[in-house]
Amino acid sequence: MATEFHNLQELRHSPSLVTKVFIQRDYSEGTVCRFQAKFPSELDNRIERTLLEETVKTLNSYYAEAEKIGGQSYLEGCLACATAYIIFLCMETRYEKVLRKISGFIQEQNEKIYAPRGLLLTDPIERGMRVLEISVFEDRGSGGSSPSSTMSSGSSAR
Amino acid sequence: MKNCEYQQIDPQALPTPTPTPPPHHGNDTEKKKEPRRPRRKWEVFPGKNRFYCNGRIIVARQSGVLPLTLGLILVTSGLFFIFDCPFLVKHLTSCIPVIGGVLFVFVLITLLQTSFTDPGILPRATPDEAADIEKQIDNTGNTSYRPPPRTKEVLINQQVVKLKYCFTCKMFRPPRTSHCSLCDNCVERFDHHCPWVGNCVGKRNYRFFYTFIVSLSFLTAFIFGCVTTHLALSMWFCSDLQSFTAVELVICFFSVWSILGLSGFHTYLVASNLTTNEDIKGSWSGKSGEDVTNPYSHKNIFINCCSVLCAPMPPSLIDRRGFLPADESAQTGSADIELPTLAAKSEINVVGAAFALQKSPSPVPAPCDCHQNSFCA
Numbered sequence: 001m002a003t004e005f006h007n008l009q010e011l012r013h014s015p016s017l018v019t020k021v022f023i024q025r026d027y028s029e030g031t032v033c034r035f036q037a038k039f040p041s042e043l044d045n046r047i048e049r050t051l052l053e054e055t056v057k058t059l060n061s062y063y064a065e066a067e068k069i070g071g072q073s074y075l076e077g078c079l080a081c082a083t084a085y086i087i088f089l090c091m092e093t094r095y096e097k098v099l100r101k102i103s104g105f106i107q108e109q110n111e112k113i114y115a116p117r118g119l120l121l122t123d124p125i126e127r128g129m130r131v132l133e134i135s136v137f138e139d140r141g142s143g144g145s146s147p148s149s150t151m152s153s154g155s156s157a158r
Numbered sequence: 159m160k161n162c163e164y165q166q167i168d169p170q171a172l173p174t175p176t177p178t179p180p181p182h183h184g185n186d187t188e189k190k191k192e193p194r195r196p197r198r199k200w201e202v203f204p205g206k207n208r209f210y211c212n213g214r215i216i217v218a219r220q221s222g223v224l225p226l227t228l229g230l231i232l233v234t235s236g237l238f239f240i241f242d243c244p245f246l247v248k249h250l251t252s253c254i255p256v257i258g259g260v261l262f263v264f265v266l267i268t269l270l271q272t273s274f275t276d277p278g279i280l281p282r283a284t285p286d287e288a289a290d291i292e293k294q295i296d297n298t299g300n301t302s303y304r305p306p307p308r309t310k311e312v313l314i315n316q317q318v319v320k321l322k323y324c325f326t327c328k329m330f331r332p333p334r335t336s337h338c339s340l341c342d343n344c345v346e347r348f349d350h351h352c353p354w355v356g357n358c359v360g361k362r363n364y365r366f367f368y369t370f371i372v373s374l375s376f377l378t379a380f381i382f383g384c385v386t387t388h389l390a391l392s393m394w395f396c397s398d399l400q401s402f403t404a405v406e407l408v409i410c411f412f413s414v415w416s417i418l419g420l421s422g423f424h425t426y427l428v429a430s431n432l433t434t435n436e437d438i439k440g441s442w443s444g445k446s447g448e449d450v451t452n453p454y455s456h457k458n459i460f461i462n463c464c465s466v467l468c469a470p471m472p473p474s475l476i477d478r479r480g481f482l483p484a485d486e487s488a489q490t491g492s493a494d495i496e497l498p499t500l501a502a503k504s505e506i507n508v509v510g511a512a513f514a515l516q517k518s519p520s521p522v523p524a525p526c527d528c529h530q531n532s533f534c535a
Contacts, residue, residue, distance in 0.1 A: 020286045028314060069461075074468045085267070085369070094470050125473065129475060133287075
């Protein structure tokens, strides 16, 4: 396992992005936010299967908690309706609170697990909750080998 | 390129004045005069939307008949309070203006919320995502001379659902998402584009819309009832009637039926967890002879109503007020909330994204090429 990048700061200062792997949404249970637990083959030799699956499972549980319809959400909905939904402007909603937790969780996972392996998770909220994006950085430890699926060039300079 | 984008989306050049002119417009002007000021994401938003209050308010580019809706409500209610309430308070009860006032405020607030809230717009796919999807489509071996149909089948609650590929947003649309051609955005749980409110009705503002039409039907029926009572009592007391009362009567008479009908229709949709779009297309009615049922329905009217109206409010996926990275490389939107780690995360994402930026050749002519290039590139 590559240990070239020890922390996020090193990733930031010496970036050499190779590719991005996308974990798509799992719609088998409807439109609730869930990500597929299928392990992408591109990450076979970069990270242990169980670690990524654990991350995805925890993320899914966070989203399930955010979107849970139960007694509390009914009360909140009725209260919001009674106030003509003005409380949405004043209060932080439950979903937003859970999104903060998710953001902290992803930050922590990046620091502890993914950055040391030259990977970086992007918070799904920044991709419209469509995908869980995993950036794969160059594995210098194995002599700068680059996988076959490198992003095509043509970056637009702004 | 920068000047082109800036000029094209300058809100001061927009013809229609803002319905609720806020004091923040002054801030917008000041910001623009500073050289190289950090720009917010709403300024490079690719869809056909307009933004006010520095990105806090979002409306469709065509405001439709929203001014007419507002005008009708304000005029009718105004006439009611001025001409009918004094008479009815004198002869009946003083509760009437109170009830009328509460309903009027409710209607106005929910209307403005429906019009100015992000309906659930999905940000367009980043170039990396789009390339990844293209790769997957090509890998399925579509080698015919025709472009592949670009649909993906998923199983939702044991029901096969086809997801279509959106050529504008360059992604497979999630279930129940539809692309609104008027706003040029993919909207989650797309119901319909309502010209009366001048915005799409989708996942995030459906509850506001439903509350608006229900409270409007109550208000219209209430005013209609009060005006009729006023007429009847006036004839009884042989007192003079204003001609405005007749105006109110006519407006209320014609609107009460249509609004009541609309409320009834949407109550049916809410109870069966359907969208107008699905109902019109007959997605789950089994027209094609297949055994299809609505996979999103909870099979219980109460649970359906609660899941549509009382579910936790989802966040806005387009980060309207977030700042673009310093090197002007565009990113897709994130949540519209202030996170303490957002600054650090942005830097990391810039690092990752900076090397993946590329101009993706768009097969579909974008409404504004500048927008397309700046946002998707």
